[in-house]
Each structure stands twice: as structure tokens, then as C-alpha cells.
Amino acid sequence: MVHSKTDWECKSTYKVSTNSHGINLVALSNEGGSTQVTVERGHVTSWRNKQGDELLFTSTKIPRPPSAARGGIPVCFPQFGPSASLEANGQARNEGWKIDNDPPPLIHKYCRGKSYVDLLRKPSKEELRRWPHSYEFRLRVLLAYDGNLNMISRIRNIDSKPFSFSFGYHTYLSVSDISEVRIEGLETLDYLDNLSDRKRFTEHGDAITFESEVDRAYLCTPSCIAVVDHGKKRTVVIKKEGLPDAVVWNPWERKSKTMADFGKVDYRKMVCVDGAVIERPIALKPGEEWTGCLELEHVPSSFCSDKYDSRLKHF
Numbered sequence: 401m402v403h404s405k406t407d408w409e410c411k412s413t414y415k416v417s418t419n420s421h422g423i424n425l426v427a428l429s430n431e432g433g434s435t436q437v438t439v440e441r442g443h444v445t446s447w448r449n450k451q452g453d454e455l456l457f458t459s460t461k462i463p464r465p466p467s468a469a470r471g472g473i474p475v476c477f478p479q480f481g482p483s484a485s486l487e488a489n490g491q492a493r494n495e496g497w498k499i500d501n502d503p504p505p506l507i508h509k510y511c512r513g514k515s516y517v518d519l520l521r522k523p524s525k526e527e528l529r530r531w532p533h534s535y536e537f538r539l540r541v542l543l544a545y546d547g548n549l550n551m552i553s554r555i556r557n558i559d560s561k562p563f564s565f566s567f568g569y570h571t572y573l574s575v576s577d578i579s580e581v582r583i584e585g586l587e588t589l590d591y592l593d594n595l596s597d598r599k600r601f602t603e604h605g606d607a608i609t610f611e612s613e614v615d616r617a618y619l620c621t622p623s624c625i626a627v628v629d630h631g632k633k634r635t636v637v638i639k640k641e642g643l644p645d646a647v648v649w650n651p652w653e654r655k656s657k658t659m660a661d662f663g664k665v666d667y668r669k670m671v672c673v674d675g676a677v678i679e680r681p682i683a684l685k686p687g688e689e690w691t692g693c694l695e696l697e698h699v700p701s702s703f704c705s706d707k708y709d710s711r712l713k714h715f
């Protein structure tokens with residue numbers, strides 16, 4: 401057990417424990433019910449609401465290490481998206497992280513009254529051969545009494561030269577069926593289409609729906625995006641800071657058949673909506689630090705565009 405504490409104001413008890421599957425964060429309401437998050441190797445693999453529903457997708461066929469798992473929320477760094485020289489979607493998610501049992505204080509609005517764990521990593525010798533820059537990556541994963549999941553990434557340049565990187569919280573959401581999903585908040589924005597050599601287009605639809613493969617990096621996106629699932633009667637609201645772009649991905653049937661770890665109908669059960677830095681990579685001079693935050697909130701399906709717009713204004 402790393403820690404357990406009771407927050408009387410929020411009427412909740414927070415627990416952090418470790419077992420062979422990874423790290424478990426639990427927020428127990430003193431009035432009953434609990435929410436839970438599991439973290440493995442710097443990768444959020446499970447997020448359960450009070451009803452016990454799993455909100456994140458994991459492919460039904462698990463790949464053998466060192467292949468990256470498809471599912472949950474891997475953190476992608478120093479590369480997110482296709483690259484000629486670096487591993488697509490970054491190497492950080494395949495590497496080892498250690499728990500920091502005595503993390504330095506962090507004053508951030510996301511940090512109040514929550515169960516959390518700090519994970520830390522520096523590049524291995526092997527990684528330095530592939531990307532020759534020294535950094536310290538501190539990832540804090542937090543679970544609030546209301547079930548909100550937060551991830552705060554802090555990347556510090558501890559090298560003697562500047563470096564730049566792209567980044568993404570590769571968020572695999574579990575959905576009832578992809579045909580029931582609508583994404584709000586990206587209307588009228590420009591995007592780079594990964595299916596057309598990253599050409600730039602402008603979104604014209606009301607909201608994004610899915611009828612075929614989609615692989616787009618939306619640019620200069622709002623801080624709040626809603627993923628509405630009519631089938632499951634729920635909405636996941638994605639809030640982000642320091643992450644201007646958002647990747648939307650569903651491989652659809654043909655592409656998913658080429659993915660060894662995807663089951664036959666897995667593509668119907670998932671959508672990725674990733675808070676990201678794509679178009680303008682982050683440049684850090686020696687000693688500088690960058691912070692990128694993600695918050696996922698689960699709300700009832702009655703959550704409609706009107707409510708979403710007013711929330712957006714207040715975020």
C-alpha cells in the first residue's frame with residue numbers, strides 16, 4: 401500500500417495500492433460506491449465508474465511484449481503520429497517507469513482531494529541511442545471522488561542541448577458501437593488527414609460520426625471535447641491543457657484486419673480521441689519544463705450540445 405487517506409469535505413476515502421497487475425487508484429465514497437483506475441508501466445489500462453462499467457477499450461487479443469498494448473491510455477512521447485525517423489506513437493509507453501513514493505508538491509487545480517500516484521522515468525541507454533536527449537518525465541495519474549480521471553505530464557530537459565517533441569494521450573475509449581458515436585467540439589476546424597499524406601482539410605459537418613476509417617489530427621482545438629455514445633447512454637468529456645491538437649482515430653474493418661491484436665469486431669467497440677501536440681512540437685531549452693494535462697469526465701447521456709457549450713465557456 402502506498403497510501404490511503406480520507407477527505408471529510410468530499411466524504412471520500414482514497415486508496416493507492418500495488419499488485420502484480422500494476423497500481424490501483426480507488427476513490428470510495430463514504431456514502432457507498434467506488435471508482436477505480438489501474439496504471440501499468442506508465443499506461444492507464446482501466447477506468448471504472450461507480451456502476452463498475454469499464455470506460456476504456458482494450459483490444460481482445462493481447463500482444464506479447466515488447467509490442468505496445470492497444471488500449472487504455474498510453475502516453476506517447478517523444479513522437480506522436482507517423483515519423484520517418486522515430487517509432488510512431490513514441491517509445492515511452494513501452495518502457496519501464498518507477499513509482500515516486502515521495503513526490504515533490506504540485507500546485508494545480510487538478511490535484512485537490514484525489515487519489516494519485518507519481519511515476520517517473522529517464523531515458524535508458526538503448527533509448528538514448530534512438531533519441532539522444534536526456535529528459536525527466538514525471539506522470540501524475542489522479543482519480544477524484546466523482547470518478548474524474550486526470551493525467552498530468554511534466555517533461556523536463558535535463559540535457560545540455562535543446563530538444564523538441566510531439567506528444568499525445570492516446571485515449572482508447574470503449575463505446576457501444578462506433579455507429580452510435582458522435583464527437584462534438586471539433587466542427588469547422590482544420591485537420592491533417594493521415595489517410596491523405598497529412599494534407600490539410602477543413603471539417604464541415606455538424607459533429608463527427610463514423611462510417612469508414614478515420615485518422616485525423618485536428619488543429620488548434622478547444623480545451624473541451626465531448627464523445628457522445630448514444631448506445632451506452634453516456635458521454636465522456638475530454639478536457640485538456642497544453643495540448644492544442646486532437647487526434648481522432650478508428651481503423652475500421654479493413655485496417656483492423658491487418659492488426660494482429662485486434663479481434664474481428666474490436667474496431668466497432670472503440671474510438672481514440674487523443675489530446676495531443678502535433679502541428680507545433682514543443683521545444684525545450686536545457687532546464688525548461690513542459691506540462692500537459694488531461695481530464696476525463698463521465699456524464700449521463702442527457703448531456704447535450706447546449707450543456708456542453710455552456711460548460712465549455714466555463715472551463
Ligand SMILES: O=P(O)(O)OC[C@H]1O[C@@H](O)[C@H](O)[C@@H](O)[C@@H]1O
Pocket residue numbers: 468469470471481482488489570594615616647649672674
Ligand atoms: O500505436 P497504436 O496504439 O497502434 O495506434 C495506432 C494509430 O494511432 C493513431 O493515433 C494514429 O493517428 C494512427 O495513424 C495509428 O495507426
